[in-house]
Amino acid sequence: MTKSSSSSKSKPDRETIISVRNLRKTFTNSAGKDVTVLDSVSFDVARGETIVIMGGSGCGKSTLLNCLIGEYELDLGEIHYQTKDLSAPKNLTTMSPDEKNALRKRFGILFQSGALFNSLTVGENVALPLSEHSNVSPEVIDMIVALKLQLVHMLPHRDKLPSQLSGGQKKRAGLARATAMDPEILFYDEPSAGLDPVTSTAIDELMMDLSKKLAVTSIVVTHEMDSAFRIADRMVMLEKGRVLKIGTRQEYEVLRDADPASLTRYEDQLMNQFLNGYNKGPLTNADGLSEFEKLITG
């Protein structure tokens, strides 16, 4: 039984934990003009799977992540969550602030920069969600913190401040904090960004390890293809705010390894170029510049 779907309308076979339907998000730019960043985005996430959301710079993947965690209000569409504490799927867009906070306690989020609280030590950062949201004793919190830091190999750095850590260590500490409350869903925002290849692989392995050990659903936003192909069960490709394809990692591997000349569909050519990082193709113009690069270079 496959758990994949190659169309935005089809669903994975496992129980759905997140269902995104017809999501639209528009921002007003500095000139007062409305810019639609996400449009008609629909997909489902199955419980326990790792789904990678990818696309070029400015395609809307970080905006999608912010919509999923309730950071941005939607202009249109629905995001239904079916976490273990909910008897029926609940729409994030209609939740009260208290309901939203209750849902967020089921999340763990690893931010691009780690987003550790700079005034707290690594240990205090990991302890914060526990001390705020649970009634366990400080001794038990200490034990949980040690356990979580051990999982990400950061126990020796427990008493350090974030400013004393390297980029990779910050990400690992952020990961320990994200898992502190034993979340059902882990969101990762560009986990490999700014890391050297070795550290990036180590973070990927850590993510896969955590996913297995904690049995969490993982949603990863990235444009690092090596990382995406290492960790993904399924992949969602975004282009100009729309879903281009939802498919399994194997389907994407076939697309990546295909000869560009053999691809007839425009979307397949575009994804083949993106997955391989080719300079020439439908994503770039004759000068080898992407739409985003053209925009910023004028």
Next chain:
Amino acid sequence: MSDTPSANSTRSESLATRSVSSIGELADHQLNKAHTSVSSVGGVTLLLAQTLKWSWRSVFESGVRLRKKALFEQMVRIGVESISIVMIVQVFIGGILALQIAPTLEKYGQVEKVADIVAIAIVRELGPMLTAIVLSGFAGASIAAEIAAMVESEEIKALRAHALDPIHFLIVPRFWASVVMIVGLTVIADVIGITGGLLTAWGVLDISPNAYLDATQQALVLPDLITGLFKAAVFGGLVAMIACYEGLNVHGGAAGVGRATTTTVVKSIVAIIGTDAVFTATFYSLGW
């Protein structure tokens, strides 16, 4: 070579168009500035309402923590670390005030009244106002920069992601620390300001310390102290709210953090003086 009538007409039309366009742009710019100012006032008011709501919940609702440790840390940061600078400013202000008034009073043979004027001016006006201005430059700017840096490094987003409200977690302790500590700082400022006046009167105007203190005691009444401290508490709250609002609404990276800091100090000073004018007029009309 002379211009043709049609060329002249085109030139004057283009000049008129440019003038109208410039006036339009200027008006648009001013309207935008007015709009920004109004939204800032609205934003600060809304933030204050949310801060008071979270303060209420922290005290009266079970399950919502009163963040005593954070409050204490902020009290030390805002209050204790500002003491020396407030003292330096006030001792000079007391001395300056005494020296500025003395010549006029001497003309009327009332130089001993220096103590009365210094005491009332310091306790009712200069103590709270200058302490608040020092606080805006010292603690206000620091709060704005800290919160703005937290926004830029996604720490605020991380708080929300962990179901922690940034207003409860960050703003409430800073607001109450600012309100409480400015009252304490103002008491110190009043004492030091009066001492500055006393030292100047003793050293320069040949008024004995005992006579100066007696005159000060007779000049001051309880409403002077109460109105001064009440104003100080309001100024402290204003500075904290403006700093937190500017910090939370930062955009534009490192440059934005710098802008938030500067804007906090400027807006705080304007708000302190404007609010002081309203208070002074109100107290005057009430006879306090």
